[in-house]
Amino acid sequence: MSKPLIVLTGASSGIGAATARLLSADGHPLLLIARRTERLEALDLPRALCRKVDVTERAQVEQAVAEAEQEFGPADAIVNNAGAMLLGHMADQPVEEWDRMIDLNIKGVLYGVRAVLPGMLARRGGTIINISSIAGRKTFPDHTAYCATKFAVHALSESLRAEVASAGIRVVTIAPGAVETELLSHTSNEQIRTDYEAWKESAGGALDPQVVAESIRYAYRQPQNVTVREIVLASTGQET
Template identity: 40%
Template structure:
């Protein structure tokens, strides 16, 4: 029987690349996104469009029910939907902070709740949570984003042990710098929240850095999609895959260096 995969946040970037790659690998793939019109480009690659808003419980329930009605099962869930809301913790309005956590954490968790029962009963399945190297390290003005990704890392570790007796794997993907819309959105929100006032100089320095060397050297989304394909086709996948520009050296530095050293490096970057 063909394996069925649901990929959230499939309208662009990592999600679109993953949906295409899994479809080429023989999966029946549902590419999910809030804006279905942006999924039309995937139809030629055999990806089925799925309307999904991870901030709406009704939308998530309807989407999962549709897949189960049409395909009969969900073998792989790739939780990729998410974004980066940047700005000084002091400046970001609380409703925007709550939306950041709602999309990046609670939407992901609710999708897991909806697909796990079927996986558990069958005794097989793979849940892939796309976090970031930002789930292990932080950058200034990304406090709310990092809070959401650190939380997904912790949730994934607990979930992995809970589901292991039922044959369900939980994998964390930790991308580094990837050439997607993410950076532009993050810097636009940073400038909107903190582009004036006490943090303005450092926010603009960070935006310049993100648009310079980081953008030039960022990896393509398919680098991450290949790692996800390896994870969902492996008999025993690794618990974590750090992939893309600067992911592995940055996470190694985080393990080795003390907090003050990491603080100093980030301060120098914004000087």
């Protein structure tokens, strides 16, 4: 029996790439979305449509989803994984970094949801998985703007779940602690990057992206009448 299409944003590295490999191994056709198509193609996954898309541009997201559905059939799930973690002090962090996180972490998730939700409502089924963070549940120093965007992901997920539950649509929030990804490298404050790396080391290291990918797959694999509403995971040594 053929498996349904899954859409995955931010699929070129880290959690996204690990999740793509797992879902492909399960036999799903995939729409892989990222800005670096060469990374997507290097995954070399069968039945994977790789598209260069800026998730902050709604029309681009909707066009890619429509193309994938034309080729593979309706999207049964989306994993909204694309995001940015730009840490900084509120008093002097470049405002452009706030704007980038708002556009990517909030609007990008909303646009991903909008691209698949009408079809899911019409079919009365589907799964929306939003990748948030422990920083969407509690605050951390130098994370103010980032926390604001991830708290928003938690809020929109909870509200959306209430809207679509009666239509048989599941909404899942994945909230990892520190993960070994490229996210930290984009923080412009060198001291904050150094302090964060020292904090990770003191906690015994961060999560492997594969572990987070497995939590995504676990939630998706549950029967359609079971929603794993939220998974919070972190390395054992991460105290906060």
